[in-house]
Amino acid sequence: MGLEEIDGVAVIQRNVPGALAASLTFGCGARDEEIDSIGLTHLVQHLVGWTEDHIAENHQDNSWMNDTSFLASGPSDQVVRHFATICSAISNLPPEDQSDAVAGLDADSRYVSNIEEGLRDPWGALLSRRFGPRGFGLSRWPAVDYKLFTADEVRRYVERFFTSGNAVLTLTGEPPEAMRLPLPAGPRVTRGPSLANHQIGPIWYADEVHGVALIISVEPSVEAVFLMWALRSRVAAAVHRAGVCIGAEFMCEVVDSTRHELGLRISPDFGRKGKNFDAAVAAELLWAELQRFVADGIDRVEIADLMPTQDEDFTGDIEWEDAIRSLKYLTHRELLGTAEIYCSESPSELAGINPESTRDVVSGWLASAMIVVPYLSKPNLPGATDDSCPTTRFVPAGEVVRPPFSKRFRNKGSLVISIDAISTVDGDGNVHTVPLSQALVVERFGVVQLAHLGHGCVTTISDFADAADKLRSVLPPRRFRQAVRQLSSRL
Numbered sequence: 001m002g003l004e005e006i007d008g009v010a011v012i013q014r015n016v017p018g019a020l021a022a023s024l025t026f027g028c029g030a031r032d033e034e035i036d037s038i039g040l041t042h043l044v045q046h047l048v049g050w051t052e053d054h055i056a057e058n059h060q061d062n063s064w065m066n067d068t069s070f071l072a073s074g075p076s077d078q079v080v081r082h083f084a085t086i087c088s089a090i091s092n093l094p095p096e097d098q099s100d101a102v103a104g105l106d107a108d109s110r111y112v113s114n115i116e117e118g119l120r121d122p123w124g125a126l127l128s129r130r131f132g133p134r135g136f137g138l139s140r141w142p143a144v145d146y147k148l149f150t151a152d153e154v155r156r157y158v159e160r161f162f163t164s165g166n167a168v169l170t171l172t173g174e175p176p177e178a179m180r181l182p183l184p185a186g187p188r189v190t191r192g193p194s195l196a197n198h199q200i201g202p203i204w205y206a207d208e209v210h211g212v213a214l215i216i217s218v219e220p221s222v223e224a225v226f227l228m229w230a231l232r233s234r235v236a237a238a239v240h241r242a243g244v245c246i247g248a249e250f251m252c253e254v255v256d257s258t259r260h261e262l263g264l265r266i267s268p269d270f271g272r273k274g275k276n277f278d279a280a281v282a283a284e285l286l287w288a289e290l291q292r293f294v295a296d297g298i299d300r301v302e303i304a305d306l307m308p309t310q311d312e313d314f315t316g317d318i319e320w321e322d323a324i325r326s327l328k329y330l331t332h333r334e335l336l337g338t339a340e341i342y343c344s345e346s347p348s349e350l351a352g353i354n355p356e357s358t359r360d361v362v363s364g365w366l367a368s369a370m371i372v373v374p375y376l377s378k379p380n381l382p383g384a385t386d387d388s389c390p391t392t393r394f395v396p397a398g399e400v401v402r403p404p405f406s407k408r409f410r411n412k413g414s415l416v417i418s419i420d421a422i423s424t425v426d427g428d429g430n431v432h433t434v435p436l437s438q439a440l441v442v443e444r445f446g447v448v449q450l451a452h453l454g455h456g457c458v459t460t461i462s463d464f465a466d467a468a469d470k471l472r473s474v475l476p477p478r479r480f481r482q483a484v485r486q487l488s489s490r491l
Helices: 040-051 074-092 099-101 121-133 133-141 151-161 222-241 269-276 279-296 299-305 321-323 326-335 355-368 466-472
Strands: 004-005 009-012 020-026 058-063 068-074 167-171 203-208 211-216 249-254 260-265 369-374 399-401 414-417 421-425 432-433 440-446 447-451 457-460 479-484
Touching: 004 249, 009 326, 020 074, 020 321, 020 326, 040 058, 040 074, 040 099, 040 151, 068 074, 068 321, 121 133, 121 203, 121 211, 121 260, 121 369, 121 457, 151 447, 167 326, 211 222, 211 279, 211 355, 222 249, 222 260, 222 279, 222 299, 222 355, 249 326, 260 479, 279 355, 279 369, 399 466, 414 466, 432 447, 440 466, 447 466
Parallel strands: 009 167, 203 369, 440 479
Antiparallel strands: 004 009, 020 068, 020 167, 058 068, 211 260, 211 369, 249 260, 399 414, 414 421, 421 432, 440 447, 447 457
């Protein structure tokens, strides 16, 4: 493996059998956007393809939470011309016909941070609660209408993030002599702390989510990942035995070299089986297994059963993609100072794991543990504090919107639109107030939801028939968005 530079771009090379494959990766992703510029990274990725045709016989472009990458494979001369074209396109953004380029661009094709179901994804909810309206906390919220982005915004974003100093070229063979990367000059981007909400756990809270999830903060280590996988195995077995759902998913966010976010997501099964899902039971089983882990650790038999081997194969269906992605962790370490950890890559680091040490490690998780459940769920989680969004009994002055007469039997609440806030009042008189500066309204197929960006919470306000039009008059255009991923399909 070697490390050099081409035109100011760091180059990582490691020989892998097969045709030459390469990735030009920028240390820029959805976490680098702002609440009113969500989707800008995806737009830049799209504009590169709009401006220039791809040349290599195999290619793929991706924008993720931490990075944006352009992948290609084929004969070396094709790979050379492909990346020269990519760099030329980046250097000349935005195109003069930007309005034409975004006319058919669908935000539904944007995918970040394993968020499967838009606003209602419980993992996205936890990230928005943990980080607030910045960094990883942006992953829950829909993109701004791409037609609202100006050419100057695109230009400034490219000048800051899509530069030679903020890029890495990774190759599965020797760089061709003709390889050139004519990118705009610029430094490596550094990020400061992005944590917004410093709750001392363990806590749980309710939100407008479809499922249950747990998040904890850890120092990056193979041991932490292994233990979360062990907890996932236990929780998956518990919810399956209880008939709640099939299993649980392991979740991970790479924040920086000192901190990763690990967790579990428990989602209802699809179809008729999903009707058996009980969020309170799922949360209680999750909490019970975590508490059992804290009390008893993990026994040696379970360690042996879960211990990975270096022979485990996680390859996909396309050989050239597997080849370049096998080097992805090297790219991330160069750009971010850290990378996602897989137990199968370093099983030797687990040799010293034992029941006693695991109790200490998992006990330390509790201080950062957060669990989210759907509204109306009342799980019994001994030792965890209910930290749901605060409400008051004070109803502010303002324009009052009530449900239509046909819905008032089911919903006796109201919506109050004030000069500087939007408040929802439930049938019991509890008031939840969202400052206008922290408000975001999301709509799809008639479902209207109000988000409090500071709290990271969402409330459905569809029963207030006139709310959407009234809110459009008090919120900036970028704070009224269309949800993605068929948000209403499970409501």
